[in-house]
Amino acid sequence: MRSKDVTNTQRKRNREASDWLLRNSNPNLSQDERSKFEAWLDSDPENCRTYSAAERLMGDARQAIQSDPGLANIKVTSRSGAKPIVTTLVAAVLATGAFLAFDGPVRLEADxxxxxxxxxxxxxxxxxxxxxxxxxxxxxxxxxxxxxxxxxxxxxxxxxxxxxxxxxxxxxxxxxxxxxxxxxxxxxxxxxxxxxxxxxxxxxxxxxxxxxxxxxxxxxxxxxxxxxxxxxxxxxxxLVALAWKRGQLAVDNAPLSAVVDEMNRHFGGHIVITSSMLADRRVSGTIKVADTDDALAFVKKALGVKAIRLGPLIFLR
Structure with a gap:
């Protein structure tokens, strides 16, 4: 948990810094956009400070990519048969995706x-x-x-x-x-x-x-x-509506997609439903969503689904 004291002005600045960070990750950013970015930085010293904070968050995202062999070693091979290379574009897309996955925009705005x-x-x-x-x-x-x-x-x-x-x-x-x-x-x-x-x-x-x-x-x-x-x-x-305060979810004929959304709140990785038909299947009961293994066991028994773990991901099929 993290807290800080920000004003409406600072909150707006945080959103702008996040937006500029994502734009600047595009290697083909136009000169006009670059000029607008420089003007934004120069308009207020606090803009520069806030943008630097956003860059540090992006740095954390890049570091996470480099520490994951599956991401850091992604290769792109040209059709001409040239040796595999890691392209700037791939790195930018991965870093941007990680920034979003790490809640960069929310972390800039939240108290x-x-x-x-x-x-x-x-x-x-x-x-x-x-x-x-x-x-x-x-x-x-x-x-x-x-x-x-x-x-x-x-x-x-x-x-x-x-x-x-x-x-x-x-x-x-x-x-x-x-x-x-x-x-x-x-x-x-x-x-x-x-x-x-x-x-x-x-x-x-x-x-x-x-x-x-x-x-x-x-x-x-x-x-x-x-x-x-x-x-x-x-x-x-x-008591049913606030079951989440006890780490539970009480549902009556709720779609599996809604149950998985609540499970994902408590899971450090991400649970993925592999088909829309499965996502729409209905579940009833009280589920211990704060305990991912227990919740998965409930869903597997109730719907007869299989759970496949691949690193931080769990696929339901």
């Missing part, structure tokens, strides 16, 4: 990051408590008038300290959740954002419902669909 297998509880400056699910990240933007937490990825449970006249809001993509009470959970997924209220209520504003706010009460869950931009509210058992 707190929970690594795989971590579920830390932190206390914010106002006394509010936040528990992050594994592989989750937040940035914090507190002012005298507002308290805003950006859920950059993953899931977090919030127990909000009372502060009249100073609203507490969690932003997750297109969803904005403002506390009207004390405790709620936000999960920012790939296809939907889920908000589960365990105490009192929250107000939800989304891009899809910009004309009105939705109030969600305790023991209710709001599900915002990223594709349709529609929100539905349904009753929920908070």
């Amino acid at each position: 707190v990051i929970a690594e795989s297998g971590e579920m830390p509880v932190i206390t914010l400056e106002d006394g509010s408590d936040v528990q992050l699910n594994a592989s989750s990240a937040i940035s914090i933007d507190f002012t005298e008038k507002r308290r805003t937490v950006h859920l950059l990825r993953g899931q977090a449970f919030f127990r909000v300290a009372t502060a009249p006249g100073r609203p507490f809001t969690v932003e997750a993509g297109e969803t904005s959740v403002t506390a009207l009470g004390t405790a709620f959970d936000v999960r920012y997924g790939n296809t939907e954002t889920d908000v589960t209220v365990t105490e009192h209520a929250v107000q939800i504003d989304t891009v899809g419902n910009s004309s009105r706010s939705i109030q969600v009460d305790h023991d209710e869950q709001a599900v915002y669909d990223h594709a349709t931009r529609e929100t539905r509210v349904l009753p929920v058992d908070s």
Whole structure:
């Protein structure tokens, strides 16, 4: 876990530095783009410092490539039969991919990051408590008038300290959740954002419902669909919804893809489903997702699948 204090300006600068780093990894970057990059560096001394920090992260990615024989020794042979060479382009693509895989952009923007297998509880400056699910990240933007937490990825449970006249809001993509009470959970997924209220209520504003706010009460869950931009509210058992805090996942007829997404939070490598048909197969039960071996055993028994390990990867077929 790592924390730091950044402002909105610095957060914007971090995103710009990450963007420029990825652009500069292209060996065919145009002279016009290079000039724009130099102008960006010269416009503020902090830009140079932030870009250097991003380069250090890229350096970590390159180092990881060099330490992996399977990546460091990738050869490209010309059609003319010339001896194998390691090309600049391949190196750039690998380093860029590793930078993204190592969460370079998120690490530049986040104030707190929970690594795989971590579920830390932190206390914010106002006394509010936040528990992050594994592989989750937040940035914090507190002012005298507002308290805003950006859920950059993953899931977090919030127990909000009372502060009249100073609203507490969690932003997750297109969803904005403002506390009207004390405790709620936000999960920012790939296809939907889920908000589960365990105490009192929250107000939800989304891009899809910009004309009105939705109030969600305790023991209710709001599900915002990223594709349709529609929100539905349904009753929920908070003990089941918050099973992740105990390292578990309780599902009822859920697709295997959703289960694997949760397993990947706790796994240092990556679990890959080899077919869309398998990804859509349904699973029910309580799964110990924090224990990858136990979770795999559950899935193999429930669906009759095979798990093949290749280094940090596990393929389900």
